[in-house]
Amino acid sequence: xxxxxxxVGAVEGAFPSILEKISKLHAKNSFSLAIFLGDFFxxxxxxxxxxxxxxxxxxxxxISVPLPTYFTLGKHPLPDPVRERLEASNDELCPNLYFLGKxxxxxxxxxxxxxxxxxxxxxxxxxxxxxxxxxxxxxxxDAKALRGANSADILLTTHWPLNxxxxxxxxxxxxxxxxxxxxxxxxxxxxxxxxxxxxTSSDAFYEREPFFHPPIDNDPNxxxxxxxxxxxxxxxxxxxxxxxxxSLDPNSSVPINLPxxxxxxxxxITHKRQRHPNQEQSYSRYSTAQNGDHYRPRKLYRHxxxxxxxxxxxxxCFFCLSxxxxxxxxxxxxxxxxxxxxxKGPLSTQSTFPSIPFPAHLLIIPLEHSPTLAGIxxxxxxxxxxxxxxxxxxxxxxxxxxxxxxxxxxxTWEVSRxxxxxxxxxxxxxxxxxxxxxxxxxxxxxxxxxxKYPTSFRTKDVGDGTGTTGDFFRVWIWMPAEEDVVDGQSxxxxxxxxxxxxxxxxxxxxxxxxxxxxxxxxxxxxxxVMAKLLGLESRMNWRDCAQTDEExxxxxxxxxxxxxxxxxxxxx
Numbered sequence: 270x271x272x273x274x275x276x277v278g279a280v281e282g283a284f285p286s287i288l289e290k291i292s293k294l295h296a297k298n299s300f301s302l303a304i305f306l307g308d309f310f311x312x313x314x315x316x317x318x319x320x321x322x323x324x325x326x327x328x329x330x331x332i333s334v335p336l337p338t339y340f341t342l343g344k345h346p347l348p349d350p351v352r353e354r355l356e357a358s359n360d361e362l363c364p365n366l367y368f369l370g371k372x373x374x375x376x377x378x379x380x381x382x383x384x385x386x387x388x389x390x391x392x393x394x395x396x397x398x399x400x401x402x403x404x405x406x407x408x409x410x411d412a413k414a415l416r417g418a419n420s421a422d423i424l425l426t427t428h429w430p431l432n433x434x435x436x437x438x439x440x441x442x443x444x445x446x447x448x449x450x451x452x453x454x455x456x457x458x459x460x461x462x463x464x465x466x467x468x469t470s471s472d473a474f475y476e477r478e479p480f481f482h483p484p485i486d487n488d489p490n491x492x493x494x495x496x497x498x499x500x501x502x503x504x505x506x507x508x509x510x511x512x513x514x515x516s517l518d519p520n521s522s523v524p525i526n527l528p529x530x531x532x533x534x535x536x537x538i539t540h541k542r543q544r545h546p547n548q549e550q551s552y553s554r555y556s557t558a559q560n561g562d563h564y565r566p567r568k569l570y571r572h573x574x575x576x577x578x579x580x581x582x583x584x585x586c587f588f589c590l591s592x593x594x595x596x597x598x599x600x601x602x603x604x605x606x607x608x609x610x611x612x613k614g615p616l617s618t619q620s621t622f623p624s625i626p627f628p629a630h631l632l633i634i635p636l637e638h639s640p641t642l643a644g645i646x647x648x649x650x651x652x653x654x655x656x657x658x659x660x661x662x663x664x665x666x667x668x669x670x671x672x673x674x675x676x677x678x679x680x681t682w683e684v685s686r687x688x689x690x691x692x693x694x695x696x697x698x699x700x701x702x703x704x705x706x707x708x709x710x711x712x713x714x715x716x717x718x719x720x721k722y723p724t725s726f727r728t729k730d731v732g733d734g735t736g737t738t739g740d741f742f743r744v745w746i747w748m749p750a751e752e753d754v755v756d757g758q759s760x761x762x763x764x765x766x767x768x769x770x771x772x773x774x775x776x777x778x779x780x781x782x783x784x785x786x787x788x789x790x791x792x793x794x795x796x797x798v799m800a801k802l803l804g805l806e807s808r809m810n811w812r813d814c815a816q817t818d819e820e821x822x823x824x825x826x827x828x829x830x831x832x833x834x835x836x837x838x839x840x841x
Contacts, residue, residue, distance in 0.1 A: 271518040272301035272379045274423075278500030278511040279307025279343055279469045282320045285332055287503055292335040298514065300336055301379055306500060307427060307469035308343030310351065321348075327363055328354050334365035337377075341369050342387030343427055343469070347403045355403070369425070371402055372411045374418045374583050380519045384421040384461055386412055389428060390451050398590075398597065410603060412453035414590035416460040417636040418583045422519050424463035429470075430455035433497055435535035437477050442507070445473045448499075455536040462493040464517065467500065474510040475499040479531045491523040494531065583638040588691035590636065598822045601829045604838040606650065607635050607657040611825045612695065614811030616796055619824070621803065622698050624673040627827040633661045633681075633694040641685045641692050643734035655733040658694060662745070664835040665696055666775060670749050672831070678704040678748030682795035686740040686784060689792065697799055704748040710778065712802045713744055716794070717782060724783045731781055740784040742794060747777045 275294065280287045284305075291303055311320040326332050328350060340362075347355070351362060360368040369375065369385040376382050391399065391406035399408050405427070431450035441447065448470055458466055462482045476499075481492040501509035583589040587596070590608070602609040615630035622629060635654045637645050642658075645651035662681055669677045678701045683694045703709050714726050731737045784790050791797065793810070800809040808814045816824070833839070 270379060270520070271516050272377075272381060273298055273514065273516050274302055274304065274381075275300050275512060275514045276304045276306060276467055276498075276500065277503065279309075279471075279502045280305060281308050281502055281504065282311025282316070282323065283504055284309060284327065285323055288332060288334060291338075292333065294512075294514075295335050300514070302377060302381075303336055303338040304383075304423070304425065304467070305338065305340040306343075306425060306467055307341065307502070308345050309340040310345070310348055312345050313348070316348075324348050324350055327366075330363050332363075334363060336365060338366050339369050339375070339383070340366065341385055341425055341427070342371050342403070342405055344389055344405050346405055352403045371399065371407055372415060374415065374421075374589070381422045381517060382418070382420065382519065383423045383425065384415055384418050384457075384463070385425040386415060386454065386457065387425075387427055390453065409453045412451075412457045413603075413605070414636070415457055417589045417638055418461060419638050421461040421463040422465070422517060424458060424461055424466040426451075426454045426457075426466070426468050428454055429468050429499060430458050430466070430497070430536065432535050433477060436480075436532045437535070439475065439477055441473055441475060442509075445470075458495065458497075459534065459536045463495055464493075465515070466495055466497045467513075468497070470499045470501060472501065472505065472507075472509075473499070474501045479528050480534045481527055481531055482534050491525060492527065493523050494527065495534075586638055586691050588634050588693060589638050596821070598818065599825050601631075601825060601832060602661070602836045602838045604657045604661070606637070606654040607633060607661060609633055609661050611821070611828055612811070613821070614814040614816070615824075616697060616800055616805055616808050616811070616814070617803070618808075621805070622673070622677060624676065625698065625831075627824045627831075629698050629828065631665065631696040631828075633658045633696060635692060638691055640687050640689045641734055641740075643685070644687070644692075651733055651735070660837060662694070662696065664832075664837055666747060666749070668832055668835045669698055671835075673698075675701055675749050675751060677701055678709075678746070680709060680744060680746055680795075680799060682742070682744040684742055684790075684792055684795070685734050686790070686792075695795060699799070699803070701748045703802065704746055704776075709746050709802065710780065712798050713780060713782075716798045716801070720791070720794075722782070722790070723788055724785070726780045726782050728778060729781045730779045737781075742782040742784060742790065744780050744795065745777060746780070747775050749775050 275291065275298075277287060277291070294300070295303075310324065311317070323332070346352075354362055355368050360370065362368060369383070369387070371387045373385045374382065375385070386407055388399075388405040388407045391408055398410050398414060399406060429448045429450040431452045432455060433450060434447055459482065475497075477497040479494045479496050481494050484492055498513055500513055501507075501511045503511040505511065590597070590603075596610075596613060599610045599613060600608060601611060610632050611628070612630040612632055615628035617628045617630050619626055619628060635642065635645070635658065637650060637654060639645045642651060642655055645654060666679060669679060677698045679696060680699050681694050681696045683692065685692060699709060717724075717726060731741065731743065734741070796811065797809055800806055
């Protein structure tokens with residue numbers, strides 16, 4: 270379905286007259302939605318009494334907003350009355366007017382996916398996600414977190430992407446310099462490959478030639494195309510273009526033939542993150558307004574007739590860092606393509622493992638939203654993601670050796686199935702004696718037999734899953750090698766960093782259980798097996814193990830501090 274959209278440059282407080290103009294245009298064109306870029310409200314340094322009066326009138330519903338309309342965070346902080354209303358109304362300022370936040374992924378009822386990064390890059394924050402939702406600053410990790418959205422129909426950013434004018438023949442007006450661009454915005458555009466990328470300029474309108482990205486989904490003929498457009502403010506004296514109307518069908522396919530004048534992408538994405546001196550900042554999420562009829566989340570996996578519904582997208586996924594559902598206070602470490610978090614409703618407790626004063630039930634999660642690792646379409650992205658996830662797993666092995674010597678091994682399990690939300694690995698320590706005696710392996714095999722699954726476990730390493738067909742459940746069973754432990758400590762601090770000698774520094778077995786549509790597989794199978802093995806049957810259901818936010822934050826902080834010396838993401 271094709272939707273008509275109108276985008277407006279930074280109105281900087283002149284919203285009464287602009288909304289009136291939009292209302293007249295809407296009456297003739299029947300737009301599906303409107304988007305206001307940059308600063309919707311006046312600069313606080315020059316705000317007049319009239320500006321203050323207009324803000325009050327807007328909040329009180331005395332200024333009509335004729336259609337579903339979104340506004341972004343620009344270069345100035347929001348007025349206090351606006352901030353207070355947004356906090357009290359879940360980001361709905363008044364009927365039909367929604368705040369997109371600083372970092373968000375939104376899917377409209379028409380199926381249009383909008384990704385937004387508001388504010389300017391804050392060079393004083395070197396790691397982590399920004400904490401304050403309404404201040405006009407973002408971090409590199411805010412931009413990186415949005416890459417997990419995988420794709421976008423429309424990308425909105427306050428600042429231009431760095432080098433966007435490279436290889437372009439479109440000139441700026443005389444006397445206008447290219448706005449300062451941000452590398453993290455360029456990388457975000459390269460990762461999402463949006464159909465449209467909108468930004469703002471204080472003194473110019475700029476529409477670059479379309480540019481194409483490398484082919485995706487192993488189709489060498491399909492090259493996603495992005496149109497970058499920067500709008501001038503409506504009040505500009507030169508009457509430069511400040512409104513942009515267009516039609517968009519989110520279901521249309523990637524074009525095979527490139528439009529005339531199309532260039533290659535001006536961006537060279539950099540996947541290696543700058544070295545950060547620390548990563549101590551806490552994490553907090555700022556996400557989309559999900560109010561009114563204009564937002565329709567997809568919550569069901571099956572239709573009424575029993576057929577499968579489409580998998581949930583990043584905007585609905587509690588593992589995607591761009592989602593409003595993600596529990597960011599649990600996050601312990603973020604790398605370029607994966608992150609590490611403590612588990613919600615952990616199976617183990619603070620007393621399960623005497624040498625570890627916190628549950629130590631952990632999740633290793635890829636940033637990209639995909640039900641399986643093999644489902645990550647770009648081979649290079651998939652390879653980097655799998656490597657980082659393995660590196661986290663090895664770092665956790667090193668951590669266990671440092672705390673417990675040879676007393677604890679570890680079990681890591683994964684459900685790789687095409688219809689789950691977001692693939693991840695679950696990590697849990699286990700007494701080494703249980704591994705040594707073969708009881709861990711036996712527990713998984715016996716439970717599968719008891720469930721009368723038609724398939725059985727095989728000793729096999731399937732890597733990132735591309736070397737096998739179909740769905741599977743995988744478990745790695747690991748214990749430290751005695752020769753790598755001296756006086757209860759690891760002989761080498763490089764255990765987590767040497768990709769070539771992983772198995773030389775421990776004993777590991779990989780078991781794989783093929784899955785198919787002939788039987789219903791319990792997604793909690795791995796947790797159930799471990800609960801029985803560790804005598805934690807009463808904690809089999811994670812919902813029965815709920816903690817308060819304060820308890821979760823305390824446990825996550827304790828793990829993060831203890832894991833710090835093994836967190837390779839702090840150095841990369």
